[in-house]
Amino acid sequence: MATILGQIHDFELVLEAANGQELIDRIARKTPDVVLLDLRMPVMDGMATADYLREKYPLVKIIILTMQDEDRMVLHLLEKGVGGYLLKDAEADEVERAIRKVMDDGVYLNEFVSRAMHRRMINKPTGLTTSTSPFYNSKVLLSEREKEVLSLLCDGLSTNEIGEKVCLSPRTVEGHRLRILEKTGTKNTAGMVAYAFRNNLV
Template identity: 55%
Template structure:
């Protein structure tokens, strides 16, 4: 495995999982990559937060089911205390409700524990560069949730959200939801990367979301795409 980042910065990583064998294996899996450095590991959410207060990583891999403090509560508190942190869930839970709930909380990615090493590295790279990573599993979960809500809600539900996006902002949001990177969106729409970023920031502002991951979850929840 080898991924080139656009900068020479070493990404500082952390992992919270109550199974030591999984933690050690996960760290060992990425240990040969010079662009990454694990600076902490924790067996529960409280231990993670305590260690982050002393040395905060760039990206944390978060299990959901842990003793003392689970990953759901730890995620909420981590975002509150460390606004610049990026969190990728790594869980055995493959139910749509967990995926959607964590995305709405603002996590930048959601991986299952049987994810391949190559995809883990791809997720790290994409989260570091783009601020989010959605694989097919996450995209399908969001589509299923949207379809369920469309069936169960009244026919005017798609208009229940008063967010007014321009046609180009909708185009950019749709392509983000499809998993395209900023450069891929720019190429597809024949606009500059800077213009794509401008549209993305306006989407965040209009939806009142703090990051791209939360904006995508908001978009599916409110039928903006």
């Protein structure tokens, strides 16, 4: 992986670590923009490391790179604010694409993640609250435009792509995104997307 990333002209590999504790000990010296994080590591595992990074380094983007393909794990980590979830057999060009997408838009939703979220949504037991609108939630009420923007974010579109699709300026789209974050109580786009699927908002 280090060799692959080193061959991309505008990427700089700033550190490698054997486990979460080693990463924490070294990250303050030169803080990266993106961390590719394994889940199963000795000393300090990926889950604990992700929690630490979200708290202490909220601007650092996290992409999980693992062999664990459990749907519940995918959704749980996205809710924690992890920006992307890749399996270790991902092709090199997808890893590069994920890094760029997470840097630009805060989240990378590949086909695996999208399917995992849909399966979790479909298999979720039906609650007591019912409504004719799929965007209704007992805690969240979104405007029609917010619903539209949220749906497109869940499709993996960027702010600029959404603006072009619905004829709004990127600034206006970003305003809608921030209001959705506030209403859902989530901290970033990845968490908002996970919240939307978990609560049947899309």
